[in-house]
Amino acid sequence: MVGAFLSVLNQTLMSTALPAIMRAFSITTAQGQWLNNGYLLINALMIPTTAYLIKRYTTRQLYLTAAVIFMLGSLIGAVATQYPILIIGRMIQALGAGVVIPLVNVVVMTSTPPSQRGAAMGVVGLALNLAPVLGPTVAGAILEHLSWRYLFGLTLPLMLVDILLATKLLHNVGHLEHFRLDRIGLLLSGLGLTLALYSFSNVGEAAFLSLKGIVPLVAGLVLLSLFVHCQFKQTHPLLNLHVFDYRQFILPLIINMLLMVTMYGNSVIIPVLVQNVFHHSALVSGLTLLPGSVLTAIISPLSGRFYDKYNFRWMVITGLCIDMSGSLLLSSTGSQSSIWFVVLGQTIRQFGLVLVLIPIQTHAWCMLPAPMIPDGVAVYNTLRQVAASFGTALLVAIISVTASGQWHWSMNSQLVGIKLSYLSSTIMVGICVLLARQLRRAHA
Structure with missing residues (x-):
């Protein structure tokens, strides 16, 4: 879980640093988004292979190798003097992270009784869902006084300690099979x-x-x-696509993909809004997400327990409606809006998301037969990362097209693009509400 937390944290550390890196390397927003997209893409390419790797190699072999690869990528990123080298470092990081994250999910799902999976995944969700919103806050604090290079250096000693602990404490889970990739x-x-x-x-x-x-x-x-x-x-x-025979797996998957578009796209939009439109520092940009981080830390373990005990469908629908109201609020941001208006909208969105993500993920995997869980985890996480990558590109493209267009706006053109992006997010979450009404405990 520590390794997974560092891997996900690393995905969003760069988001807050994006404006500074764009200035340092004299690149456009569309070029800068490859800091996230390159990472997410390689991550998505690696995850499908984990179903094979988990069956072929021991837990210790996989984790330790992936963690060392992640450290190597962090080192390259920290010393990169050219933008393409920086991208390569990020992609090498993603090679390791692409194994660590699904490995955690498979280990928990296969070693936990069905009646306790929601609670267990809630604890895992504390790491996986806290990191994306905590990353910009940490990055903002570092960038206030130090170079963006320290964001790569931050994960190096932490992952090294984790590797040393894993060599003594990590045990192998599951049975090995031998077949060709x-x-x-x-x-x-x-x-x-x-x-x-x-x-x-x-x-x-x-x-x-x-x-x-x-x-x-x-x-x-x-x-x-x-x-x-x-x-x-x-x-x-490579992927057992027969998991799509289960409708109660497909519904949470589609909901999750739409939410990833809005969640990871937002991690790029907030720094642009706070730093480029409102002209606040990177620290303020990071602190904008801090209340949402605190809510995630408190509610994430509880949301997993709620899945085990209560009618999770209505909890999911409630969370989606809260998320949608936050997105709609942010879409009304004006050039004279207070930074506290952005904080409020973002906190409402995060509160809604944390009520939804762990229950639908747990539900998707619980609806599969036990032998298919590793494949279900691989499919789910692959499409989750693909959606995050495509979503970031799509929402950033809305901002870029608006800013570079020939229209004459009465306000900052980037702000117009940001408003359109949040309006698009509101529509996507509305679609999720309609899908969530069909969620059921029983197999489809």
Whole structure:
């Protein structure tokens, strides 16, 4: 859990530093988003292989190797003098994090009795859901006095201590199986996701229907279609797509993907809003998310216990409605709005999210037969990361297109894009409410 917390924390540390890094390397917002998108993409490519890796190698072997790779990426990022090298460091970090995060989920789900899984996942959620909102606050405090390079250095000693503890305390879980990795599936999924994401990243710089935008998207979708076709033909597929036979797995998955679009997109939007529009410091940008972090720490373990005891469907619907009201509030932000208005809207959003994320995740995996849980975790986390990556590109593109367009706004053009982004998030959460009404405890 400590390793997973550091991995997720690292995803959002860079968000607050994005404006400073853009100035340091003289890059655009669309280029800068690859700090997050490159990380999320490699993370998403690694997660599908974890179903294979968890069955093929011991827990200790996997965790220690992944943690060392993560440390190597942090070191490269800390000393990078060119932007492409910085991106490479982030991607190497993602190679390690892409194994650690699903490994934690599989270990907890396979070693916990069904009646206690909600409570156990609530504790895991404390790490996985607290880190994304705590990251910008920590980063803001560091950037107030130090260079963005220290954000990479922060995780190095902490992960080293974790590795030393893991060599003595971590035990192996599960049984090993020996079968070949589906290399064709890995190649098709990797190329398909990369091309599709590249297409979305071009939205902010070129017309989406230009060759630069549409060709990679079409090619990526074709490769992903081939990937899906091949998975049903394989004896030992990279991802067991038969998890989609279970409707009560699909519903939480779609809800989670939509929420990831809004959650990770917001981690980029808040620093741009606070620093570039309201002209506050990186520290203030980070502190904007602090009340939400505190709520996450308090409520996350409780939300898992509520799943075990109460009607989780109404809890999910309530959380989504709270999240939607916060998004709608932020969409009304004006150029004269107080920073406390942003804090209020963000805190309301986070309160709603923390009521939803752990229950729907636990529900999705509990609805699968025990042998399919590792595959379900891999599919769920893969699409979660893909949604986060595409969502960040999409919401940043809205800001970039608005700022670079030929329209004449009566307010800051970036603020107009931010308002449109939050309005889009409100619509997505509204769709989640409709889907949540169909959640049931029994198998579909």
